[in-house]
Amino acid sequence: MALISRWKADFPVFTQSDQPLYYLDSAASSLVPKVVADASYQYLLNEHANSHRGFYPLSAQLTQRIEDIRAQVANFINAPSADNIIFNSGTTAGIHLVANGLNRLKSGSGNIVISAAEHHANLLPWQQIAENSDIELRVVPLAASGQVDMPMLERLIDDNTLIVAVTHLSNVLGVENPIASIGKLTRQHGAFLLVDGAQFAAHGKVNVQALGCDFYVFSGHKLYSGHGSGVLFASDVAIAELAPVVLGGGMVNSVSVSDSAWATGVRKFEAGTLNAQAIIALSAGLSYLKQAEAEGAHTYLAELTQFTLDKLSAFGGINIYSVQQSKPQSIISFNLERVHSHDVAMVLAEHHIAVRAGHHCAQPLHHCLGVGSTVRISLGLYNQAEDIEQLLVGLETCRQLFIAR
Amino acid sequence: MSALYQQALLAHHQSPVGFNLDIKFDSAKSGHNPACGDEITVKVAVTDGVITDIAFEGDSCAICRASASIMCEQLKVTPFTQAKSIADKLIAGLESKENLSELLGDSYAPLNAVASFPIRAQCAQLPWQTFQLCFEELKP
Ligand SMILES: Cc1ncc(COP(=O)(O)O)c(C=O)c1O
Numbered sequence: 343m344a345l346i347s348r349w350k351a352d353f354p355v356f357t358q359s360d361q362p363l364y365y366l367d368s369a370a371s372s373l374v375p376k377v378v379a380d381a382s383y384q385y386l387l388n389e390h391a392n393s394h395r396g397f398y399p400l401s402a403q404l405t406q407r408i409e410d411i412r413a414q415v416a417n418f419i420n421a422p423s424a425d426n427i428i429f430n431s432g433t434t435a436g437i438h439l440v441a442n443g444l445n446r447l448k449s450g451s452g453n454i455v456i457s458a459a460e461h462h463a464n465l466l467p468w469q470q471i472a473e474n475s476d477i478e479l480r481v482v483p484l485a486a487s488g489q490v491d492m493p494m495l496e497r498l499i500d501d502n503t504l505i506v507a508v509t510h511l512s513n514v515l516g517v518e519n520p521i522a523s524i525g526k527l528t529r530q531h532g533a534f535l536l537v538d539g540a541q542f543a544a545h546g547k548v549n550v551q552a553l554g555c556d557f558y559v560f561s562g563h564k565l566y567s568g569h570g571s572g573v574l575f576a577s578d579v580a581i582a583e584l585a586p587v588v589l590g591g592g593m594v595n596s597v598s599v600s601d602s603a604w605a606t607g608v609r610k611f612e613a614g615t616l617n618a619q620a621i622i623a624l625s626a627g628l629s630y631l632k633q634a635e636a637e638g639a640h641t642y643l644a645e646l647t648q649f650t651l652d653k654l655s656a657f658g659g660i661n662i663y664s665v666q667q668s669k670p671q672s673i674i675s676f677n678l679e680r681v682h683s684h685d686v687a688m689v690l691a692e693h694h695i696a697v698r699a700g701h702h703c704a705q706p707l708h709h710c711l712g713v714g715s716t717v718r719i720s721l722g723l724y725n726q727a728e729d730i731e732q733l734l735v736g737l738e739t740c741r742q743l744f745i746a747r
Numbered sequence: 748m749s750a751l752y753q754q755a756l757l758a759h760h761q762s763p764v765g766f767n768l769d770i771k772f773d774s775a776k777s778g779h780n781p782a783c784g785d786e787i788t789v790k791v792a793v794t795d796g797v798i799t800d801i802a803f804e805g806d807s808c809a810i811c812r813a814s815a816s817i818m819c820e821q822l823k824v825t826p827f828t829q830a831k832s833i834a835d836k837l838i839a840g841l842e843s844k845e846n847l848s849e850l851l852g853d854s855y856a857p858l859n860a861v862a863s864f865p866i867r868a869q870c871a872q873l874p875w876q877t878f879q880l881c882f883e884e885l886k887p
Contacts, residue, residue: 682808714784
């Protein structure tokens with residue numbers, strides 16, 4: 343089995359320094375290929391202006407470019423139309439827009455359902471609503487599979503459920519939730535479904551219509567696109583119920599000192615100057631990812647994940663919290679028995695290995711796992727067997743340093 | 748082999764002094780480092796202004812544990828107010844990246860390298876900050 347990446351050479355960071363880099367932290371931010379950096383650079387040199395404002399060609403062309411990218415993003419997640427795509431700064435911002443803009447959440451009663459595996463970005467906004475109103479926050483536990491416990495979910499959703507907000511792919515366990523089934527259940531009760539796609543978007547084909555969700559959120563920086571871009575998909579029904587949260591330039595049809603009329607369509611959710619540089623990078627990143635997918639990226643990464651799981655199991659003395667799945671999903675959290683995750687991460691850093699250690703912004707999930715923190719490795723297109731071999735060298739050093747014989 | 752985890756520090760990590768909460772105590776306090784999840788409980792017994800016993804326990808990283816071990820080793824049978832001033836110095840010394848063995852003596856040498864890793868300096872400070880809470884409760 344030749345687990346050598348055909349994409350690694352696309353990422354200049356690996357040849358930039360004489361120090362090696364074993365980057366196993368793509369779930370935090372994936373690295374950026376040269377084509378994306380080039381697109382950003384060309385934009386800044388030749389196309390930079392304020393979009394959606396000017397009558398001169400530079401601005402008008404940029405406006406057109408951004409609207410084309412809106413269509414490209416719609417296509418990426420199979421949204422019905424570009425009019426369902428709202429640009430913002432990331433997943434956190436997208437969830438915030440929904441939590442603070444949805445009319446039904448202002449009624450002050452009912453309930454919101456989330457899962458125990460949520461990233462704080464998909465927990466704290468709902469928690470705050472519950473604290474400030476009579477709306478109840480219900481948290482569905484996880485089944486042994488690491489997925490949302492479906493029978494429990496069925497019990498917790500009722501006709502007073504306003505919205506269900508769950509992650510598509512856990513950023514700690516790497517487990518994919520059965521979103522389409524959750525969507526069905528949600529619709530039966532007239533609730534909205536928000537899916538946190540921050541992790542999944544890099545790892546599988548997203549089809550928001552097949553999933554049956556009303557909102558789907560993700561961030562460009564986990565999609566090889568650098569920082570600054572985010573996408574909120576909202577269905578037509580959802581948009582009709584969503585009020586703008588951030589108010590300002592570019593989102594209105596007419597304004598007087600006493601009264602304003604919002605622009606129609608998604609532009610009313612995009613007040614202020616759009617981050618065109620980040621949106622153009624996102625476009626280049628999505629094209630790059632699409633090409634890689636056509637070249638077999640998903641299968642490659644599933645094989646590499648399985649290889650990693652097998653190696654870690656064989657190493658011994660490691661508690662792996664990710665559950666075996668038919669299609670392993672590039673994220674593995676573990677602890678070396680009797681060694682704190684931060685000590686592991688420090689020693690790995692001395693071996694030029696980048697991992698994440700801590701609670702990964704998912705403290706409630708760590709409570710469920712019964713641990714304070716974990717080491718997380720997450721794979722990207724540039725990873726290959728060599729990275730995992732080096733990881734094992736680093737872990738062996740940890741074992742020698744910390745575990746008294 | 749490792750810049751941070753030198754033998755002397757690892758020795759404290761592997762056989763920590765005072766890792767035993769089963770002591771008679773006058774004050775028990777818990778400390779928590781939200782940045783990394785370290786949790787520690789420190790207990791002290793003070794008689795006639797002198798620390799007669801001090802112990803710790805918790806789920807923490809090697810740096811925190813070694814620092815707590817050094818604390819228990821150094822503060823036992825020390826006048827309470829003098830112990831407080833050692834804690835103040837150590838916390839400030841880690842903050843300003845001072846050489847701890849020059850500042851406080853050779854027993855603190857295992858922590859010298861920690862100051863160069865600002866995120867981990869917090870881990871070394873935690874036991875001492877928790878001890879300061881005990882001091883606040885019992886202070887003469
Ligand atoms: C599942 C999940 N949700 C939300 C976020 C937050 O994303 P961002 O920091 O880009 O807003 C992350 C990333 O850390 C994540 O993994």
